[in-house]
Amino acid sequence: MESREIVLKHEKGLHLRPAGKVCDLALxxxxxxxxxxxxxxxxxxxxxxxxxxxxxxxxxxEIVCSGPDEREALASICALLEHLDENGSEVV
Structure with missing residues (x-):
């Protein structure tokens, strides 16, 4: 099991569009x-x-991942959540 604490820094919160992106990535x-x-x-x-x-x-x-690809999952999901733009897309 891998976990990391983060703080969401997105003015509109985790609304429909960014939530969808997080779900798509997690899947x-x-x-x-x-x-x-x-x-x-x-x-x-x-x-x-x-x-x-x-x-x-x-x-x-806190984002928690457990399974065969937990490290990659945790890194990817946290990166997405930490770098959202106003439309809910990841800023690179």
């Missing part, structure tokens, strides 16, 4: 991928789960 990995926000645990492979977290700008979260 590419075999590992279980979760986001812990407060006392809640949310499946990053489920759009409804991610949206139900109601993550706003400045929210502290």
């Amino acid at each position: 590419k990995f075999q590992s279980r991928t979760e986001m812990k926000v407060g006392t809640g645990v949310y499946n990053l492979k489920s759009m409804l789960s991610v949206l139900s977290a109601q993550v706003a700008d400045g929210t502290k979260m």
